[in-house]
Amino acid sequence: MPDAAWWDVETDFYIERGDDPHVARTVVILRWMWYGNFKPLIAAIDAGHTLDKSVLNLLALMLEGDEKHPVRLQPVSRRRGRGWARRPENMIRDVIAARAYEAADTDGKSDEVFAYIGKAIGKSDRTVRHAVTAFRNRKHAK
Numbered sequence: 001m002p003d004a005a006w007w008d009v010e011t012d013f014y015i016e017r018g019d020d021p022h023v024a025r026t027v028v029i030l031r032w033m034w035y036g037n038f039k040p041l042i043a044a045i046d047a048g049h050t051l052d053k054s055v056l057n058l059l060a061l062m063l064e065g066d067e068k069h070p071v072r073l074q075p076v077s078r079r080r081g082r083g084w085a086r087r088p089e090n091m092i093r094d095v096i097a098a099r100a101y102e103a104a105d106t107d108g109k110s111d112e113v114f115a116y117i118g119k120a121i122g123k124s125d126r127t128v129r130h131a132v133t134a135f136r137n138r139k140h141a142k
Helices: 006-018 021-034 039-046 051-065 090-102 109-120 125-141
Strands: none
Touching: 006 021, 006 039, 021 039, 021 051, 090 109, 090 125, 109 125
């Protein structure tokens, strides 16, 4: 193997052939991404190179999932122990639900308010209750 990484050798090949360095780097990144290898992309980011829009478009297609593309990126769960994997959207959903409950005029009808907020966010009243309890516990812990 040469001293340089293989993608650098390929990029140099295109440049020696007369291609613009940016175009050569983009072609190499796209070709390697197509085959599921992201090392040239990582190297370009580390080197501070500006990425072509086509690289970002392919990356977006790979993240979204498309039958036409051989590689689809899957999220990796970083679970800690047992239980469900955490979902980042839950935090803001719980804050919104708790704030909505705190702002509501319950007039002794908290069950109805929990149900209303739950329906509005597409979750159960139990989820809203847990969100309000957690919100209050965090507020009082400070």
